[in-house]
Amino acid sequence: MSASAASAPAAPAAPAVLAPPPPARATLPRTFAAMMAREGRVMRKNFVSTFTRVLVQPVMFVFVFAYVLPKLGGGAMAGGPGGPTFATILVPGLVGSSIIMQAMMAVIFPLMMELNWQKSITDRALAPVPIPMLAAQKIIAAAAQGLIGGLLVFPAVLLIHAEGQAPEVHVDNWPVLILVMVAGSLLSAAGGLLLGTLMNPQKVQVLFAMVLLPMTMLGCVYYPWSALDDIRWLQIVSLFNPLVYVSEGLRSALTPDVPHMPAWAFLLAVMGGTILLTWAATRTFTKRVLT
Numbered sequence: 303m304s305a306s307a308a309s310a311p312a313a314p315a316a317p318a319v320l321a322p323p324p325p326a327r328a329t330l331p332r333t334f335a336a337m338m339a340r341e342g343r344v345m346r347k348n349f350v351s352t353f354t355r356v357l358v359q360p361v362m363f364v365f366v367f368a369y370v371l372p373k374l375g376g377g378a379m380a381g382g383p384g385g386p387t388f389a390t391i392l393v394p395g396l397v398g399s400s401i402i403m404q405a406m407m408a409v410i411f412p413l414m415m416e417l418n419w420q421k422s423i424t425d426r427a428l429a430p431v432p433i434p435m436l437a438a439q440k441i442i443a444a445a446a447q448g449l450i451g452g453l454l455v456f457p458a459v460l461l462i463h464a465e466g467q468a469p470e471v472h473v474d475n476w477p478v479l480i481l482v483m484v485a486g487s488l489l490s491a492a493g494g495l496l497l498g499t500l501m502n503p504q505k506v507q508v509l510f511a512m513v514l515l516p517m518t519m520l521g522c523v524y525y526p527w528s529a530l531d532d533i534r535w536l537q538i539v540s541l542f543n544p545l546v547y548v549s550e551g552l553r554s555a556l557t558p559d560v561p562h563m564p565a566w567a568f569l570l571a572v573m574g575g576t577i578l579l580t581w582a583a584t585r586t587f588t589k590r591v592l593t
Contacts, residue, residue: 341443372464389469394552395523405448406494413498444491474558482551492579521545
């Protein structure tokens, strides 16, 4: 080999070819978390308007029954002399009512829009998750709103009252309180999903007149279930109202001195109702989405 050839510079090495990164695989937990994150962003965006609406009805009821009427000399005591104040009766009932109503509304009206007007449910159905999982996501998101609504009502029902009419509230059983609030939120969200898939949007007025109003007025919000002993037929009929069990469960945990249902009764109804309504709502939701 000649000296000139030996002294020639070596040819530059070819650059290494970078392999493309593997495509991102959508996993079930990741997709579910993304859908929940979207619900969280929507909730934050509408927080003020949504939960201002949540507080209006409970605050008005507390103001009238726990502040105005005692000032006028009526409705001071719910259980007679030495009995609990009406504010004490109202606390668990209004918290339970807020949980039920807010969780149901959080799923019924958006679902009706997605299924009938916007038709945006088809976009959700394209997500790499089973349709029943999409139903479960809607139930959990609505239940979270119901739980927040119930927590927001606590300050109102505890602070608004006439002099000497402060509610006597103390948590007697934390596990029961947490279980009833969480399960009650899931129960009402599942019921809302079921109603939203079964009802015709043109008959929304029927929902208020035949479902929500009777549920609130006869849901043991303003009186304990045991107070209906003298109206036995109404006491039995009210057992078909899920709000009764949520109110009585919260009454057991927050105001244990007020008569209430035994724990096994309201826990069985709330837990069993949650499982049953979730199963039924998932089936009807899947059927509506796929047809």
